Amino acid sequence: MSKKQLIFQIVKEAGKPLKVGELEKLTGIDRNSIQKLVNELYIDGLIEIDKCHNKILGVKGEQNG
Numbered sequence: 001m002s003k004k005q006l007i008f009q010i011v012k013e014a015g016k017p018l019k020v021g022e023l024e025k026l027t028g029i030d031r032n033s034i035q036k037l038v039n040e041l042y043i044d045g046l047i048e049i050d051k052c053h054n055k056i057l058g059v060k061g062e063q064n065g
Contacts, residue, residue, distance in 0.1 A: 003029055007037045008059075011047055017055040 001009075010026055011018060023034050038056055041047045048057040 003027075003033065004037050004040060007034065008041055008046060011041075011056050012059045014058070017050070017057050019055055023056070 006027060007023060007029075010023060020031055020034050020038065023029070023038075024031050027034070029037075038047070038049065042049050046060060048060050049055065050057055
């Protein structure tokens with residue numbers, strides 16, 4: 001499983017908004033890499049983010065996102 005798939009899976013299963021720091025603790029991947037992966041997922045239209053509060057809201061189209 002790639003890092004990008006791992007991040008997507010965690011966001012999908014979380015059921016709540018997550019911050020990059022929380023993803024860092026869960027995965028052990030450094031913060032800068034996570035931010036790049038989150039941006040890629042956002043550009044691909046797979047997740048929704050709140051740039052104002054720097055949170056990953058969830059998977060696009062699901063109730064939590």
